[in-house]
Amino acid sequence: MSTPRPLPLLQKLIAALAFLVVVAGCTTAAPPESVLTVPAAPQKYAAIVVDASTGKTLFEVNSTAQRYPASLTKMMTLYMLFEALDSGRVTKETQIPVSDHAASQPPTKLRFRRGETIDIDSAIRAMVVKSANDVAVAVGEYLGGGSEDQFAAMMTAKARQLGMASTSFHNACGLPDAGQVTSARDMAVLGIALEHRFPQHFHYFSESDFMFRGRLVRGHNDMLGRVRGIDGIKTGYIRASGYNIVTSYNADGRHLIVVVMGAQSARQRNDHVEALIQRSLGPMTADAQPRLMYAGQEPAGSALPGLPSPGLAAPDSSLPGLPAQ
Numbered sequence: 001m002s003t004p005r006p007l008p009l010l011q012k013l014i015a016a017l018a019f020l021v022v023v024a025g026c027t028t029a030a031p032p033e034s035v036l037t038v039p040a041a042p043q044k045y046a047a048i049v050v051d052a053s054t055g056k057t058l059f060e061v062n063s064t065a066q067r068y069p070a071s072l073t074k075m076m077t078l079y080m081l082f083e084a085l086d087s088g089r090v091t092k093e094t095q096i097p098v099s100d101h102a103a104s105q106p107p108t109k110l111r112f113r114r115g116e117t118i119d120i121d122s123a124i125r126a127m128v129v130k131s132a133n134d135v136a137v138a139v140g141e142y143l144g145g146g147s148e149d150q151f152a153a154m155m156t157a158k159a160r161q162l163g164m165a166s167t168s169f170h171n172a173c174g175l176p177d178a179g180q181v182t183s184a185r186d187m188a189v190l191g192i193a194l195e196h197r198f199p200q201h202f203h204y205f206s207e208s209d210f211m212f213r214g215r216l217v218r219g220h221n222d223m224l225g226r227v228r229g230i231d232g233i234k235t236g237y238i239r240a241s242g243y244n245i246v247t248s249y250n251a252d253g254r255h256l257i258v259v260v261m262g263a264q265s266a267r268q269r270n271d272h273v274e275a276l277i278q279r280s281l282g283p284m285t286a287d288a289q290p291r292l293m294y295a296g297q298e299p300a301g302s303a304l305p306g307l308p309s310p311g312l313a314a315p316d317s318s319l320p321g322l323p324a325q
Helices: 009-025 070-087 120-130 133-143 148-162 184-197 202-206 266-281
Strands: 033-038 046-051 057-061 095-097 117-119 209-212 215-218 230-238 242-251 254-263 289-294
Touching: 033 266, 046 184, 046 266, 057 266, 070 120, 070 133, 070 148, 070 184, 070 230, 070 242, 095 133, 117 120, 120 133, 120 202, 120 209, 120 215, 133 148, 148 184, 184 202, 184 242, 184 254, 202 230, 242 266, 254 266
Parallel strands: 033 289
Antiparallel strands: 046 057, 046 254, 095 117, 209 215, 230 242, 242 254
16 A cells, blocks of 8 residues: 655645635625715715716715805806807807996905906806806896896706706805705716816816906816816805815716815815715725714714615716716
8 A cells, every 4th residue: 555645735735725715705704994084064065976978976975965056156157158159149259248236246256347348258267267256147147138037047947957956046156045056966967067068168167367457367276286187177165055166087088077065174175075086086986885974073874784885876876968887
């Protein structure tokens, strides 16, 4: 009877690896939990990240809850102005008169006096870069046949056409009004519509300053130039809303629209936008289960069994007018 020969070293290693694979296959490990810091109180915060190419929602919290848009309102004022440009109703050289009502709007503004005018091209830059309230109201009055109220009704009707079900406009600039409401989801719809409908005008949203009457006017959107791939679009703030932003990211074959509303400061809002972009571009986004830590609060609790974790979108959630993926 011959003595059994020891297994070669290679065979021993293969056997050991096979054993480890079997053991690992019998263990179900939950994906690691991460903490997402939210720079806002829960009653003000809302956010959404959308793949602008497919309409698929990658992240959302309170995305359909009503919030105050503040100067994000001017995105719709600009949408209506771009429509007027494309239809030939106005040109970039058309002069917009500034009424007493428009000139009386509180800052931020360019400080026009009654009877002065501004050309359409400068008006676009003033709304995008400076978020000028006097210019937005002047444009609204011009396009509304002399009535800002009429223009606000036109804005709301356009919002319904675009699928913005939670939005109502009462003015053209976003200054405080209890009836002027929107949602993070609606702002994402509007951001995508601006890019898809007016690609020839979207370059305005990437501008951080412009020259007007011989002086340099600087803007508020510090996300421009901060992260490679960010190409717009608009910020907003009133006390009731907190710090809002809609951001477009377009690089390396990925196109995202990020909306954050209700932040306690512009810096914290911008940090949060950057964190959401990084999270959405990561390979493990679908498996991540972020625990939300609101400003001044302990981390939010985990989701109940069978329900999505906080901050995770439903798998088939998509925006109107774009295919689900």
